[in-house]
Amino acid sequence: MKLYLAEKPSLGRAIADALPKPHKKHQGFIEVGNGDVVSWCIGHILEQADPDNYDDKYKRWQLDHLPIVPDKWQLKPKYKTKSQLSVIRKLVKQADQLIHAGDPDREGQLLIDEVIDYLNVDEDKKKRTQRLLISDLNRSAVQRALQQLQSNTAFMPLSVSALARSRADWLYGINLTRAYTIQGGKVGYQGVLSVGRVQTPILGLVVNRDDEINQFVAKPYYQVTADIQTKNSESFIATWQPSAACQPYMDDEGRVLVKSLAENVIQRITNQPAKVSTVKKEQKQQPPPLPFNLSALQIAAATQYSMNAKLVLDVCQTLYEKHKLITYPRSDCRYLPAEQHQQATTILKHLSQLDGPLSEAAINANSVLKSKAWNSKKITAHHAIIPTEKPSQNITLNSFEKNVYQLITRQYLAQFYPAYLYNHTKVDLDIAGGLFTASANVPKQIGWKCLYKKENKNNEADAVQYLPEINKGDILHCQQGNLLKKMTQAPKAFTDATLLAAMTGISRFVTDKQLKSILKETDGLGTEATRANIIELLFKRGFLKRQGKLIHATDAGKGLINALPEQCTTPDMTAQWEAMLNNISEKKSTYQNFMQPLSETIHDLVTIASSHLPTSLKGIKSSQKPAYMKKRRRKKNAV
Numbered sequence: 001m002k003l004y005l006a007e008k009p010s011l012g013r014a015i016a017d018a019l020p021k022p023h024k025k026h027q028g029f030i031e032v033g034n035g036d037v038v039s040w041c042i043g044h045i046l047e048q049a050d051p052d053n054y055d056d057k058y059k060r061w062q063l064d065h066l067p068i069v070p071d072k073w074q075l076k077p078k079y080k081t082k083s084q085l086s087v088i089r090k091l092v093k094q095a096d097q098l099i100h101a102g103d104p105d106r107e108g109q110l111l112i113d114e115v116i117d118y119l120n121v122d123e124d125k126k127k128r129t130q131r132l133l134i135s136d137l138n139r140s141a142v143q144r145a146l147q148q149l150q151s152n153t154a155f156m157p158l159s160v161s162a163l164a165r166s167r168a169d170w171l172y173g174i175n176l177t178r179a180y181t182i183q184g185g186k187v188g189y190q191g192v193l194s195v196g197r198v199q200t201p202i203l204g205l206v207v208n209r210d211d212e213i214n215q216f217v218a219k220p221y222y223q224v225t226a227d228i229q230t231k232n233s234e235s236f237i238a239t240w241q242p243s244a245a246c247q248p249y250m251d252d253e254g255r256v257l258v259k260s261l262a263e264n265v266i267q268r269i270t271n272q273p274a275k276v277s278t279v280k281k282e283q284k285q286q287p288p289p290l291p292f293n294l295s296a297l298q299i300a301a302a303t304q305y306s307m308n309a310k311l312v313l314d315v316c317q318t319l320y321e322k323h324k325l326i327t328y329p330r331s332d333c334r335y336l337p338a339e340q341h342q343q344a345t346t347i348l349k350h351l352s353q354l355d356g357p358l359s360e361a362a363i364n365a366n367s368v369l370k371s372k373a374w375n376s377k378k379i380t381a382h383h384a385i386i387p388t389e390k391p392s393q394n395i396t397l398n399s400f401e402k403n404v405y406q407l408i409t410r411q412y413l414a415q416f417y418p419a420y421l422y423n424h425t426k427v428d429l430d431i432a433g434g435l436f437t438a439s440a441n442v443p444k445q446i447g448w449k450c451l452y453k454k455e456n457k458n459n460e461a462d463a464v465q466y467l468p469e470i471n472k473g474d475i476l477h478c479q480q481g482n483l484l485k486k487m488t489q490a491p492k493a494f495t496d497a498t499l500l501a502a503m504t505g506i507s508r509f510v511t512d513k514q515l516k517s518i519l520k521e522t523d524g525l526g527t528e529a530t531r532a533n534i535i536e537l538l539f540k541r542g543f544l545k546r547q548g549k550l551i552h553a554t555d556a557g558k559g560l561i562n563a564l565p566e567q568c569t570t571p572d573m574t575a576q577w578e579a580m581l582n583n584i585s586e587k588k589s590t591y592q593n594f595m596q597p598l599s600e601t602i603h604d605l606v607t608i609a610s611s612h613l614p615t616s617l618k619g620i621k622s623s624q625k626p627a628y629m630k631k632r633r634r635k636k637n638a639v
Contacts, residue, residue: 002036003095004132005088005112007102010321011134012040015101018142028087039091045081046114048170049074061182067175067606069599073167075118085115092119098129100152104328104382106585107529109155110162131155135328136388137320161585164594168577171602172197179609180563184617191622193560193614194541197574198526199534200561203543204569205502205509206494207553207561216490221255222262223484226436228274228429229477234468238274238429238436240265240481255488266481268432274476278428284441285421288414288448290334290373291384294528295504297329297407302497305403306549309500309532315404316385323397324390326408328382330529335378336386341370343389348416350391351409358409361451365416373415386412410451417448425467431478440467493550496535503531506571506578515576525574542622555620563614568605 004019006012012030016023020033029039051058051068053076058065077085092098098116102108116126129152134145176195184193224240242256249258256262292300294313301307307315316329344367351362373384387409397405421444429436470476494502502509504524510516526534538544543557553561561569577598583589 006040106162189617421445559617562616
């Protein structure tokens with residue numbers, strides 16, 4: 001008997017639907033026509049044991065107990081899903097062959113692997129376990145996946161990476177949360193000071209941004225433009241590019257801060273010849289944007305529809321599990337396997353039957369085109385989020401579901417439109433020894449941009465400045481110079497979209513130059529599956545608050561960040577750990593190489609916490625009581 005172990009009941013039902021009939025439904029599993037069985041977890045049915053499971057003394061939060069580092073790690077069944085674990089235990093013993101059907105990511109890999117290990121499956125059965133990767137719950141897609149089973153051992157690095165992540169979060173969170181909560185109580189703060197490997201650097205980003213805004217003082221700066229006229233009385237505007245000699249009068253971003261310098265340039269260039277020193281003409285093209293991964297989709301939905309990250313994830317899960325209209329949503333990949341291109345004709349046909357403008361877009365799409373998104377070498381455990389082959393015209397979607405589905409659909413349709421082509425012209429002018437430049441983009445083929453008309457309406461990249469036909473060596477006339485006074489702008493407070501963007505491209509916020517050089521542009525804090533929940537957690541714990549679309553830190557959030565050592569509040573250390581976790585999943589590093597230095601860091605951080613009182617939290621009140629205080633109060637009340 002083959003036993004298919006799915007991550008969730010919805011996935012289990014989808015697998016059973018693709019297997020031989022008739023089916024017999026039982027409590028916690030489905031028996032299919034050929035005698036095989038499909039069962040499922042209900043998300044994680046095992047969790048890391050609590051400190052007091054290792055030793056009763058850890059029920060009390062005391063500094064002299066820290067750091068708590070298990071010699072032998074333990075998992076325990078979740079209370080609410082114990083009965084399902086019992087069902088799986090019995091089926092695993094009866095099965096001759098196990099099929100691992102966790103979600104196609106590192107968490108999904110670990111979720112089933114840890115159950116198999118917990119149930120003490122013998123080594124021979126483990127080695128023969130196969131991996132079923134499903135990213136589309138429709139029957140035809142599941143049937144294709146069933147024909148492409150792989151050895152589960154090939155996915156062990158993913159599982160080890162997820163295990164290292166889980167234990168790192170436990171070590172970091174348990175020890176530092178206890179340490180700072182205890183120390184916070186000594187200065188009068190009675191709340192739980194939750195510290196996390198990922199959540200705290202995110203909070204640090206917001207606190208630092210708030211500080212930058214509060215400390216910002218606007219300063220004037222100056223730009224100079226020149227009104228240029230040709231011999232044929234055609235005109236255009238060129239912009240001054242300050243030379244290296246002007247640097248003492250400029251800020252770090254190259255803005256001129258001294259008005260008299262700009263006025264001197266205007267005086268020198270007015271009514272002077274302008275010699276064309278360079279004319280560069282080239283035809284450029286812009287390929288369609290890649291299909292979405294989860295973070296890119298969350299950013300787009302936040303920007304266009306003001307949807308927060310958690311809402312977008314929940315909507316995606318409904319579109320995936322209930323409606324079966326999109327592929328697996330918790331993806332970190334923006335590419336598609338080349339062989340999947342053959343499904344395009346069917347998908348486009350169904351999309352052409354949608355209501356609204358995307359129907360026409362699907363009709364006009366060219367299914368033969370193959371954008372750079374179709375690249376099997378870029379695929380890891382999963383691929384980009386795209387529409388499935390299931391027709392959607394008879395499915396009722398709420399406004400959130402409709403908006404997210406349309407975003408995913410449009411991004412997919414863009415892959416079947418030609419590139420955006422434009423002629424780019426750049427002109428350099430010498431006016432009284434100063435360099436002035438002008439440029440223009442003239443569209444030649446709109447291509448995929450026809451699908452994004454609203455977004456492009458005010459896009460500066462699409463703005464067209466007319467440039468007359470001029471050649472190198474031409475002598476034009478500068479009629480006059482113009483002084484433009486501007487003010488420096490304060491950094492903008494984070495929104496859902498920009499905070500997610502910061503988490504996914506964290507290298508921009510890393511201060512260590514050596515670390516910054518090894519991080520990829522896409523290296524981030526947390527994973528696609530966890531980012532939304534981490535942000536929401538910071539709100540629930542009272543460390544973040546919303547003001548309209550803007551996200552700010554609360555007094556408690558600021559106090560916590562100011563109490564912690566800098567390495568806990570900046571993304572450097574966590575970003576490096578995330579990169580190491582990715583290396584484990586790609587067989588470029590090992591579990592020991594990650595965990596050993598992490599354990600040493602935990603010891604050092606606990607020592608720092610124990611030797612300093614968090615005075616920045618003095619006078620700040622919290623409605624949250626530490627767990628150990630609640631237990632003591634309940635016991636007293638019971639007496």
